[in-house]
Amino acid sequence: VIEASASTVVGLNAVIVAVTDEAPRVLVIPHDRERDSLPFGPLDPGRDRTLELALRGWVREQTGMELGYVEQLYTFGDRWRHPGERDGDHRLVTVGYLALVREERLTSDARWRPFYDYLPWEDRRDGRPAVVGDMLEPWLETFITQGPGFGAKTRGDVRDRRERVDIAFGMGGASWDSDRVLDRYELLYEARLVAEPFADRERPVPADRPMAGRAMAYDHRRILATALSRLRGKIRYRPVVFELLPDTFSLLQLQRVVEALSGMRLHKQNFRRLVEKSGLVEGTGQFATGTGGRPPELFRFRRDVLRERPSPGVGLPGLPGRQ
Amino acid sequence: VIEASASTVVGLNAVIVAVTDEAPRVLVIPHDRERDSLPFGPLDPGRDRTLELALRGWVREQTGMELGYVEQLYTFGDRWRHPGERDGDHRLVTVGYLALVREERLTSDARWRPFYDYLPWEDRRDGRPAVVGDMLEPWLETFITQGPGFGAKTRGDVRDRRERVDIAFGMGGASWDSDRVLDRYELLYEARLVAEPFADRERPVPADRPMAGRAMAYDHRRILATALSRLRGKIRYRPVVFELLPDTFSLLQLQRVVEALSGMRLHKQNFRRLVEKSGLVEGTGQFATGTGGRPPELFRFRRDVLRERPSPGVGLPGLPGRQ
DNA sequence: AGGGCTTATGCTCAGATTTAGCATAAAGAT
DNA sequence: ATCTTTATGCTAAATCTGAGCATAAGCCCT
Secondary structure, eight states: OOOOSSEEEEEEEEEEEEETTTTEEEEEEESSSSSSEEOOEEEOOTTTTHHHHHHHHHHHHHHHHOOOOEEEEEEOOOOSSSGSSSSSEEEEEEEEEEEEOOOOOEEEEEEEEHHHHHHHGGGOBSSOOOHHHIIHHHHHHHHHHHSSSSOOHHHHHHHHHHHHHHHHHTTTTOOOOOHHHHHHHHHHHHHOSSSHHHTTTTTOOOOOOOOOOBBBEEEEEEEHHHHHHHHHHHTTTSOOOOSSSSSEEOOOHHHHHHHHHHHOOOOOHHHHHHHHHTTTTTEEEEEESSSSSSSOOHHHEEETHHOOOOOOOBBBBOOOOOO | OOOOOEEEEEEEEEEEEEEEEEEEEEEEEEEEESOOOOEEEETTTTTTTHHHHHHHHHHHHOOOOOOOOOEEEEEOTTTTTGGGGSSEEEEEEEEEEEEEEEOOOOOSSSSEHHHHHHHHHGBBBBOOOIIIIIIIIHHHHHHHHHOOSOOOHHHHHHHHHHHHHHHHHHHHOOOOOTTTTHHHHHHHTTTTTTSSSHHHTTOOOOOOOOOOSSSSSTTTTHHHHHHHHHHHTTTSSSGGGGSSOOOOHHEEEEEEEEHHHTTOOOHHHHHHHHHHHSSSSEEEEEEOOSSSSOOEEEEETTTTHHOOHHHHHHHOOOOOOOO
């Protein structure tokens, strides 16, 4: 019953995340002078038993890394996503995966690169980053009134775009929702404030137009944005942060990782109170040394919390986790 | 660079949900005497521009229905999922979608069927359903101690299984997490308390073994469980319920839909207070008639709430939405 | 050894939210 | 008229949150 006028290939992308030095990092492969790509591998339909096993397999082969926590993100199947596909008689469908690891030495040509190199507007730990006020807001305003190209701009279109921009970027009185990473990236794509829409059309970037963040090859920055959206959402109701931490850690270490991922600063004492009360961690009775300051107690993740609470995660201010 | 020892076909499954008479229902196609399947359609790699457009297209063709809210769920790519694939030199990868609609008359051979026919243990609105105490708990206890087959059962295996069962089903003092729909189904699959593991191996169900819930063809019940998991999770932080309600509705109607989806009862006065304070709805000044009792005011969804709050959704008791 | 710096940790207080009910209002049914 | 049913207002107690004060316990420098 299935008739196809062309063939389909299924590929797998991995967003492999680690947090080091208070910066979330992603494993990327150099692609050309300015751009990187995510690690990519095919599904061998005749061999791999499951998609996830296929992914683990070629990540192991390519990087020597054994993935722990792995979660499926999203399947991207738009036509013409790959510039090379244009002529094509094959259709590429890719399944994106998120993997959380502790950073390790790399043997291949892959390298760790900060998430926020690609999505600088997402890091609000030191207040709203300069790029937002200096570049994004004025150019988004242009986008709202002018639209992406030079098509018709009815009053309704302008209102719609303003609403979408306000909601996504917390402008015009709306509040900033740290989870809307993907919405924001897609809006910037549509507004042509990132380089990818030009690359996708094989056009040069206009000289007068600034580009936000470091570009990636293909649609990989979209996949990256999807990963960060998912991770920020999930942190509140599943104990995923611990995948990124060593077995024992101080509460400040934990807080720094949560801050790095969520892109916002947290109140220290309240964070402590929340985490300790939540039952997510237990003290080990051991203390770290050489951290400069009073030595902190080391904690470990309490696996039992999964039994006790419906959706255990780390609370964020203004956005309480579900108790 | 991509070499395949067999070809891949991408298919699309739709979980189309409506809520009528306080029961969530799903659109299914009769498959054989006892089983239904989800609507299914192929991706035509040469034609359909996006996966979602492909889905909307064949749903329109097959059922005459125009989908509104559509969201991608998960991509299923395990080998040997389709019994017929065994011989096969093609690999089927399916992308599952969730669609929310208001129930309408059907013209095709598709029909609406209650969600909880397939997943009866998920409906706890009238307390724990009988099937849990009568059948699931005793047989899960057997599964914990004996394992799925007759393999080695070390002490560690038993402990692991007990922990997983306790967490998934809220047994042994653990609390019930309404979102863990998929975990529960997968555990029942592994414990062989649903018919699918037998069908997948083309074996008959042992006569002495009860089967929980109505089976579906292929792995469609797993997709259904994924859909309910997602929907239950999402209801708390995105205003998705309104996709299932008419334009104006009473607060009790809204509450009944939330209860139907979440499978639990809510405190009426508190639900009202929460919803009204959340800014999700606004009164219309109109009142319904003929509802038997004091006529309720009719409300409508306030689209502006998206601007005002980071993640607007309907609160659940014990599981407050994020404010 | 003591002062200053840093980080850790205990504690408090006011305000907001949540839970669980009580109580009244307004329809239709008997 | 009374009963039943649904809607809606209101409250007290318990809990949680946001913000900040204060002390503890290391290190570094002089």
